[in-house]
Amino acid sequence: MACKIRPEPESPCVNICRMDTANQYCVGCWRTLDEIRQWSTLSSEERAQILSELDARVPV
Template identity: 50%
Template sequence: MIETPCIKVCVIDPASRLCTGCWRTLDEIAAWASLPPETRRRIMAELPARKG
């Protein structure tokens, strides 16, 4: 199973272009399944700072 920050609340903020549920970009969401685990972990570590 692939780790994901998705909480099934998919709403893209037009100003930041981030999902307000998981704080990923559309490009990150689209590529998520094909990203290496290290890259997914790095992105997930960055997400709390994006909520700011």
């Protein structure tokens, strides 16, 4: 039986690294500083969870 290799969720960084002081999110990728700092050590599931929350963080 072949093993399925799932690709790691890519970082949402778009190289616009500036924090919005009102909501404490980066205005480029909408992650918190802690999420940005921890990204490389998070599991695939944790990364996917963060990615699923990003759209809700973007101001309308």
